[in-house]
Amino acid sequence: MSAEAPSLIDRLPPVRGRYRAHAPLAAVTWFRVGGPAEVLFRPADRDDLIAFLRARPDDVPVTVIGVGSNLLVRDGGVPGVVVRLGRGFTDIAVEGTDIVCGAGALDLNVARVAAAADLGGLEFLCGIPGTIGGALRMNAGAYGREIKDVLITAEALDPHGQVHRLSCDELG
Template identity: 70%
Template sequence: MTALSAMTEPHLIDVMPRVRGRLTADAPLAPVTWFRVGGPAEVMFRPADAEDLAVFLDALPDEVPVTVIGVASNLLVRDGGVPGVVIRLGRGFADIDAAGTDVTAGAAALDLNVAAVARDAGIGGLEFLSGIPGTIGGALRMNGGAYGREMRDVLIAAQGVDRRGARLTFTAAEMGFTYRHSAVPDDVIFTGALLRGTREDPAVIGARMDDIAAKRADTQPVRARTGGSTFKNPPGRKAWELIDAAGCRGLTVGVAQVSEKHCNFLLNLGGATAADLETLGEEVRRRVFDRFGIMLEWEIKRIGLAKGDAR
């Protein structure tokens, strides 16, 4: 490519459909991820609401890849950035309402906030969400769970938009929930959910939430640059126990480290790259496999291109 052609070649943002939300070219992603690493999004789209999202997806050319992120608490963005469009749901998808024993929540609502609204309304059974550092959309996609409960225990229905812009609703049975997985097609972007709990005393619910918060603070590096649980638990085993027994506690690659407090967490000690963190994770997997014959499966979602890869 000549210098002139590079100057005149249109950016992807120049061919985007008209929207009511916000489109941003070459949007930095590292500042919004918990790891604080990774390259930019070629285009970032923040839709105004579900209708804006549906119209955009319907008009978007089929060849443009689409990636969805939430608060990026369980996400590793590679250093070369993410080609195509990255969609991040915001305020238009963050409403939470409680009535009776039901809670309706937008996909961008923080899990902790949903648990707090349920508590204040005297709706028990949702407090496990306070132990998941993410959004309802992410919890739907991966059947998020903590402290003995999962989304499949409380979900009544989920709403979403597919790559063609069709508005869809899924019953709990149609979600196809298994351990840390939903069978809903990957091109569906969740926009909201209806959850159901049970009537309980807010003080009792609050005490359970306080207990969850205390346990997290005692056992997890909650104030570090991390991505949450790195690997799924293999059937009948605990990932952290396998990692520890394989001698990986405190293991480093550059300034990326396996947490000494909870060794199923990777840490950016300051200045790590996404490549450092991914290399460290793969070394952990190799050591666990060599020791136990078990290949750990990534729970953290890894997206984008390695530095230097062509878009």
């Protein structure tokens, strides 16, 4: 009798965040539809996510989501690991005339912090549901403005956990 292959969750590296096998993604999307993530990972913070990406098996697919405001999940679910960015990715800071924020920061909250600091140009974010990470991914826009109009640089992680600082032009 042969031994059963280890489950995906047993093959993943130790993390400070949380893993959950067969997590229903309908519970974390605004449309409340769709199947489960094979494994849902909620990293504690950026360092936890970097460590996970660097140590995960290469054959394990990774899908990153924010608050699920513009996301439809297929009924069959998502194979591999779905990374949901949470509280550890929501910081927003004013640095002079710039806003620095995490990918999980809500667009509306970024606009509010900018307004409170008398920084104009981000008002259009009030009309866009979701997170800054999603807004960058799709070049979100409203009222004649787009993220590309206000972005200076973004830090991004590649699938192997390497950090890259990208200009707006480099993001395409």
